[in-house]
Amino acid sequence: MLIKEKGLMTYKNFPMVPRVVFGRGSFNQLEEIISPKRKNGQSPFIFLVDDVFKGKAWLTSRIPLSYGDSILYISANEEPKTSQVDALVEEIILNNNERPSGIIGIGGGTILDLAKAVSLMLTNEGSSSQYQGWDLIKNPAIYHVGIPTISGTGAEVSRTTVLTGPERKLGINSDYTPFDQVILDPELTKDVPRHQWFYTGMDCYIHCVESLNGTYLNAFSQSYGEKAFELCKEIFVHDKLSEKETQDKLMMASWHGGMSIAYSQVGVAHALSYGLSYLLGTKHGIGNCIVFDHLEEFYPNGVALFKDMKAKHNITLPKGLCKDLSEDEFDIMINVAMGLEPLWENAIGKDWQKTINHEKLLSLYQKM
Ligand code: NAD
Ligand code: ZN
Numbered sequence: 001m002l003i004k005e006k007g008l009m010t011y012k013n014f015p016m017v018p019r020v021v022f023g024r025g026s027f028n029q030l031e032e033i034i035s036p037k038r039k040n041g042q043s044p045f046i047f048l049v050d051d052v053f054k055g056k057a058w059l060t061s062r063i064p065l066s067y068g069d070s071i072l073y074i075s076a077n078e079e080p081k082t083s084q085v086d087a088l089v090e091e092i093i094l095n096n097n098e099r100p101s102g103i104i105g106i107g108g109g110t111i112l113d114l115a116k117a118v119s120l121m122l123t124n125e126g127s128s129s130q131y132q133g134w135d136l137i138k139n140p141a142i143y144h145v146g147i148p149t150i151s152g153t154g155a156e157v158s159r160t161t162v163l164t165g166p167e168r169k170l171g172i173n174s175d176y177t178p179f180d181q182v183i184l185d186p187e188l189t190k191d192v193p194r195h196q197w198f199y200t201g202m203d204c205y206i207h208c209v210e211s212l213n214g215t216y217l218n219a220f221s222q223s224y225g226e227k228a229f230e231l232c233k234e235i236f237v238h239d240k241l242s243e244k245e246t247q248d249k250l251m252m253a254s255w256h257g258g259m260s261i262a263y264s265q266v267g268v269a270h271a272l273s274y275g276l277s278y279l280l281g282t283k284h285g286i287g288n289c290i291v292f293d294h295l296e297e298f299y300p301n302g303v304a305l306f307k308d309m310k311a312k313h314n315i316t317l318p319k320g321l322c323k324d325l326s327e328d329e330f331d332i333m334i335n336v337a338m339g340l341e342p343l344w345e346n347a348i349g350k351d352w353q354k355t356i357n358h359e360k361l362l363s364l365y366q367k368m
Contacts, residue, residue, distance in 0.1 A: 012263065014159055014262060015178050016157075016178065017146075017179050017180075018181075019181045019182070020183075021182075021184065021185075022184040022251075022252075024186055024244070024248070025185065026185045027059075027062060027147065027183060027185040027187070028062060029183070030063070030064055030145075030147075030183060033181060033183070034064070034101075037101055037102055038067070039098070039101045042068070042096075042098040043098040043099065043101040044068040045069045045101050046069070046070055046103050046104070047063055047069070047104045047106060048088075048103060048104070048106070048114055048118065049063070049071050049106045049107060050073075050075075050076050050106065050108065050111045050149060051073040051076075052107075053073075053149075059106075059188065063106070072091075074088075074107070074110075074114060078110075079110055079164055079281070079284065080161070080164070081165070082127060082164070083166075084114070085114065085117040085118055085121055085163065086121070086128055086129075088114065089121045089122055093122075099123075100142060101143060102145060103118050104144070105144070105145070105146050105147065106147045107147075107149050107150075108148065108149060108200065109203075109284065112148060112156055113161040113162055114161075115146060116144060116146070116155075116161040116177050116179065117161045119141040119142045119144035120161070120172060120176060120177065122141070123139040124137055128163060128165070128172065129163075129165035129166060129167070131174075132170040132171065132172055133170060134174075135173065135174055136174070137172060137176050137177070141177070143180050144180055145179060145180065145181040145182070145183065146182045147182070147183045147185070147188070148184065148254070149189055150189055150192045150196065150197070151189055151200065151201065151204070151250040151253065152199075152200035152202070152204040152250065152253075152254045153203050153204070153254065153258070154203075154204065154207060154254050154258020154259075154261065156254070157178070157182070157254075157255050157258035157259055158178070158258050158261070158262060159173055159177050159178050160172065160173045160177055161177055164277070164278065168278075169336065184251050184255070186244070186247035186248045189250070189251065190247065194313075195315060198236075198310075198313050199283075199285030199288075200285040201232070201253075202236075202292070203257075203285045204228060204250070204253050205229070205236070205309075206266075206269050206288050207225075207257040207261050208225045208228045208229040209229075209269075210265075210267035210269060210270065210299075211225040211257075211261050211264045212226065212260075213299055213302065213347075214264055214265060214266075214346035215345070215347075215348070216264040216265050216345075216346040217264055218263065221260045221261070221263045224260035224263075225256070225260035227253075227256045228254075228255075228256035228257040231249050231252060231253035232250075233305075234249060235249055235253065236309040236312070236313070237305065237308065237309060239312065265342050267343055267347035268291075268295055268299070268348075269288050269291045269292045269295055270288065270340070270343055271337045271340045272291040272337050272361070272364060273290075274336055274337060274340060275332075275333035275334065275361075276291065276321065279325075279332050279333045280321065282321070286317070286318075289306075289310075289315075290318065290321065290368055291364075291368065293310075293317060294367045319368075322365050322368050325365075334358055334361045334362060334365070338356070344356055
């Protein structure tokens with residue numbers, strides 16, 4: 001992807017996750033993987049774990065705790081906030097004599113993003129809200145490991161951690177954000193509720209549609225995006241796979257979808273979904289689905305296939321989300337969405353402002 005720097009066109013030199021394990025049961029290797037990273041007996045590993053696993057011994061009994069290691073159970077009911085990251089960092093600092101050896105996130109996009117953000121904020125001063133943006137982080141994060149338990153967001157592979165702050169919903173995008181280690185164990189996704197499986201899976205599908213139909217597309221993004229798109233069709237359209245194959249393939253689709261957008265950008269659905277999430281707290285997966293359902297004019301083929309998949313899996317999306325909103329509230333959402341310029345430029349082109357304006361976005365939001 002081309003970026004303009006000091007008047008010269010250069011290509012983005014972006015970091016990738018340096019180590020990844022894939023396989024059913026690979027979660028059992030966690031101890032062997034992290035042990036060499038322990039600094040000393042005073043410097044613990046902190047496990048940030050989705051609280052949906054509280055009391056689920058099949059998973060929690062396999063978390064290797066020693067010395068002063070601890071598990072912090074975190075709810076994924078709301079998306080990560082900068083205030084939540086700051087509070088977690090404070091708690092970790094106050095409860096430990098030394099800086100931790102590492103942060104291990106076990107959960108979906110919500111927990112993975114929190115793990116990335118906490119690991120960054122343990123070495124960077126101030127509030128996480130100061131770092132929302134691009135390349136504002138100064139110091140490398142502490143060692144951090146991502147272990148997804150639901151597939152689709154690509155958060156396990158991306159260079160960002162999406163946070164809602166006092167002023168904006170925006171990621172901490174930096175070269176230090178990606179995980180040092182990822183463990184892809186599809187077995188961990190076995191109990192994901194059906195509707196959530198669809199919503200988060202569709203996040204991956206929408207990443208592919210937005211990347212493959214964007215003006216930023218290049219051979220790098222295309223190769224990953226096409227693979228992820230094919231996998232999504234195998235899983236959600238053809239539906240001939242066993243449960244295990246479905247889990248394995250969706251985990252890889254998420255990875256490839258994330259890789260595809262790493263070197264391009266998302267588009268209209270994500271821009272509008274960020275607005276919904278900022279004002280109404282609508283979660284990413286379902287928010288993307290609600291928005292995407294109304295985007296025929298931008299992505300005719302992608303939306304037609306989405307509607308087929310929705311019907312096939314008996315998914316009914318909420319309606320009337322925006323029906324009681326005031327003019328001011330619409331303005332807030334529209335401003336958040338319009339502010340995401342690279343997404344619009346990718347979706348529509350450099351002259352996107354000719355067609356995308358306040359009225360246009362209002363008419364779209366009014367349908368939702
Ligand atoms: P999530 O982490 O919010 O989890 C969704 C629900 O599934 C929660 O109720 C959770 O408890 C449950 N769940 C997770 N794993 C489960 C399991 N194995 N069994 C049973 N229940 C389980 O969902 P998500 O869609 O993965 O993540 C959304 C978040 O990801 C948003 O905050 C979004 O901003 C972020 N995101 C980040 C990136 C990135 O690149 N950093 C990309 C896309 C989305
Ligand atoms: Zn997404």
